[in-house]
Amino acid sequence: MENKLKFAVLGYGHIGTKHAEMISQNPDCENVAIIDTKFSTEETKFSDLIPKFSSLESFLKSEIPVDIIVVCTPNGLHFKQSEAILNSGINVIVEKPIALDSAEAEILEALAKKKNLQLFPVMQNRFSPPAVWLRSLIDTKVLGKIFMVQISCYWNRNDKYYTSDSWRGTKSLDGGTLYTQFSHFLDILYWLFGDITNIRSKFADYNHTHLTDFEDSGIITFDFLNGGMGSFNFSTSVWNENLESSLTIIAENGSVKIGGQYMNDVEKCIIKDYQMPNLAETNKPNDYGNFKGSAQNHQYLYENIVKVMRFNEKLEITPYESIQVIKMIENIYSKNSDNIKHEN
Structure with a gap:
């Protein structure tokens, strides 16, 4: 059996918790970390023993294996955080909007292509x-x-x-x-x-x-x-x-x-x-x-992401x-x- 896709959720507010729930419900997905500034220190336990981190930087330094990071932070942070994730060689899911500026969004699209990575927008x-x-x-x-x-x-x-x-x-x-x-x-x-x-x-x-x-x-x-x-x-x-x-x-x-x-x-x-x-x-x-x-349609998004990552199907x-x-x-x-x- 093929290993599950490994996800980390960046931003654990209303929409971040929804993504974490969708990951846990999909048999092909596994949540390996939660990242949010509300966590003042890095600890080894969370619900279901998922590690939590106070910053994207500290998670990346942990070298925990991850396939995709899900960006669920305030809109104005999406561009810089997604850019850092792609530059780290990791695929990214970005909640809407992927950026507050179309020129920045185009930079992310070009960077993902250059790195041969996936940039998944969320429009469920x-x-x-x-x-x-x-x-x-x-x-x-x-x-x-x-x-x-x-x-x-x-x-x-x-x-x-x-x-x-x-x-x-x-x-x-x-x-x-x-x-x-x-x-x-x-x-x-x-x-x-x-x-x-x-x-x-x-x-x-x-x-x-x-x-x-x-x-x-x-x-x-x-x-x-x-x-x-x-x-x-x-x-x-x-x-x-x-x-x-x-x-x-x-x-x-x-x-x-x-x-x-x-x-x-x-x-x-x-x-x-x-x-x-x-x-x-x-x-x-x-x-x-x-x-x-x-409406709660994020599960269909994750089904499509799995098909894209596993079988190179249409995004x-x-x-x-x-x-x-x-x-x-x-x-x-x-x-x-x-x-x-x-x-x-």
Whole structure:
């Protein structure tokens, strides 16, 4: 039997614990270390006797054998830490976004190629059953020409969300609402319909002026390079709980709407000469106590990573695609008509 892939998790907050859980549940994976500044000294025991380290540097010096390090730290740290990992000859998984600057993301992509290593971006929403189904509709051209696409993401992020971690809401470490909360849905937009142009953006900060360096709400309109037009509306100012994350398509041969809090429900499927298949049940959202995040699809990401590492199969989420999404976000912010608290 082939040895398990060895992982270390860098950053043991909400998302780091989720990755550690996914590693432990996959029979082809093994967690060999947890790394976080909350650990003041290096100890030999953790849950399940996993060694823990207070810094990436101290872990690398330990020479514990590892195949992949998972970067789950604040957004603004992703680039430098991923660069150090790749320069150490180790594959890396990077939570979204892989960097807060597309030029830095391109450096990581080039470095991984130069070192013959894998750079795995995390965009797990692509694996949800409604998203996979939508991709099949696009690939088979069942919908015909795409006329209009609308994405609406209305979430709640309260004061406790920002005050519980000092990096949240900062321009240097968080980056902005489109990087931290809604890059998953911009990734779905790019994955399904391609790049956008003729962008117009309007932003406002309604509920978080005392907590963040950037907007909490916005309206974006654009055209697709492949034809058709679209809009992306978002807010984290919704009272009490998340309202919805929805995607509506108006096309030549019909209309589709994916709704629910996390694009987890097919609400409408009206397509000429088409019988909708039964989809697998969508996983529940990640519940972090005072807030909820996107659906729990990380297990599919790890299944793909194992196939790539073991059998050289297709990488489902490429660094190039993640870079294009970062460029999209940069373009959206640069088209801010009112220059509301966000500069690029």
